[in-house]
Amino acid sequence: MTPLFAALDATGALRFVSEVERGADCGCVCPVCGSSLVARQGAANEWHFAHEASLEQPECEAAALRVLRRLMLEHLQARAAAAGLGLPAFRQRVAIVRALVNLHEDVQWDVRLIGELQWQAPSEAHDPVARGRLDTGVDLHLHLHVAVDDTPPIWPECEGAQLVYRCRWPPASVLRDRRGVARYLDQQAELLWHQHPDTHGLVAGARARLETRSGQLYRNWLAMADAAGGPSHIDDIDAPPPKPLFYGPGTLPTPEQAPRYACAPDHAPNVSFTFYRLADNQSWLLYRLHSTGPTDWRSKSEKFYALAPYPRPFEGWTQALPETVGVADPFIGVIRCRSFLDAVTHLSRRTVLTRSSRDPAAFAGL
Ligand SMILES: [Zn+2]
Structure with missing residues (x-):
């Protein structure tokens, strides 16, 4: 708590402790509670005002x-x-x-x-x-x-x-x-x-310019990454496949034997697909991308996600989602998500129906 260094005199003007008589003759009151003050002008402490007979209220702490x-x-x-x-x-x-x-x-x-x-x-x-x-x-x-x-x-x-x-x-x-x-x-x-x-x-102008630059950078990055992709640069291709997670009654097939679904291009083996039907009747599959596909530029530990138009690409699908969700890759036929969370957040707000399954056929006709 800071000592009170100035207070109000009888006319309501601010007076510093050095401008008044010492002690109870100062004629000043507390600016918070209005009670009488004494001017302490001792040698030991910084000069300050104090409430007479320590009558200060808790709110007088804000007086200084x-x-x-x-x-x-x-x-x-x-x-x-x-x-x-x-x-x-x-x-x-x-x-x-x-x-x-x-x-x-x-x-x-x-x-x-x-x-x-x-x-x-x-x-x-x-x-x-x-x-x-x-x-x-x-x-x-x-x-x-x-x-x-x-x-x-x-x-x-x-x-x-x-x-x-x-x-x-x-x-x-x-x-x-x-x-x-x-x-x-x-x-x-x-x-x-x-x-x-x-x-x-x-x-708004600056934001639009930044969005344009961001889009260009992102597209350049994807083009560069895809050009650099392919099995030749995957250094850990001989690593043993990850231990299958226990799922349902029985273990999952090995990645080589896992079924592939054409409606979910480049999906990772044995993943779960999430189906979203949006208010505008467009449907999307959200899933994790294969980490060693020929169009891939990632290390094996990174998880990247895609949204595929379901059950097949519809008119205008590349423009259907904002760039904050992802960037369309028309060659593969997916939206490459910027982040899993951003994609889920965007879709969840607009979804009328959502389901999850390991087989996209489960969503047929929904
Ligand atoms: Zn007071």
């Missing part, structure tokens, strides 16, 4: 923070009146991070205030201290934040732009007088954008 926030607000108001706030440019990093790509682009735009800020007394710490109008056509909400630790602040949901005037909690030496706090805020406090709607479409 409330005083600092008021000083920040007064400082910012003085700066706005003298020279204007000078809003920083809004900057945002747009990123796409996937299994094969990690791309980003920085976008920024200038933001100006139209007219004056409307200052207001916030009742809660997360309420804005001022509102205004921006030349980007949205409303501005200005917040204060004192970073006591690294916990990120939570602001209320807002349609417009949110700007934060923030600083770290200052060292005790700064809190001795008004000048020290003013100097600290000049040097350490900063205006930071928390959010700004994409009013110029720059974020």
Whole structure:
């Protein structure tokens, strides 16, 4: 708990402990509970205010923070009146991070205030201290934040732009007088954008460019991987087959003897197929790809999954699922999934019927 370094005098103005008479003659009250304070100006400790007869309430712990926030607000108001706030440019990093790509682009735009800020007394710490109008056509909400630790602040949901005037909690030496706090805020406090709607479409533009690049990279990768594929590069082809898992009454056939299903190109032996019928009446089989097929580029330990249009390719199947789910490989006749989880997540949200079986014939007519 930080000792109270300033308090309210009889007129409601903020007074630092160095600006008042010592002891009970200070004439100040607690900004939280309103009870009388004494000014402790001893030699041993940092000067501070204390509640008379230790009458403080648990909520008085926030008194020092409330005083600092008021000083920040007064400082910012003085700066706005003298020279204007000078809003920083809004900057945002747009990123796409996937299994094969990690791309980003920085976008920024200038933001100006139209007219004056409307200052207001916030009742809660997360309420804005001022509102205004921006030349980007949205409303501005200005917040204060004192970073006591690294916990990120939570602001209320807002349609417009949110700007934060923030600083770290200052060292005790700064809190001795008004000048020290003013100097600290000049040097350490900063205006930071928390959010700004994409009013110029720059974020959407950057995202579209990144998606295009990501798609190209992915297609290049697949082309390269397929060109490099084939049995010649599979170094562990002589490794013994994995021990079959016990499944049902009896053991599974060996990979060589396992049945192959034409409706699930390149499927791994003895896998389970999951059938999804979507709301638009398209049906898909989700299954694990064979890890040593001729079109394969993976090491044996990696598990890759595919979605095959079921029971056979239908008109437009290569475009039927978004690229976030996978990339169509028309040569083999499957969608190569980016990740198993993404595919399942996408399908599960749109599925009207789903079944699992080791024999895709079980889904016929569903
Ligand atoms: Zn109090």
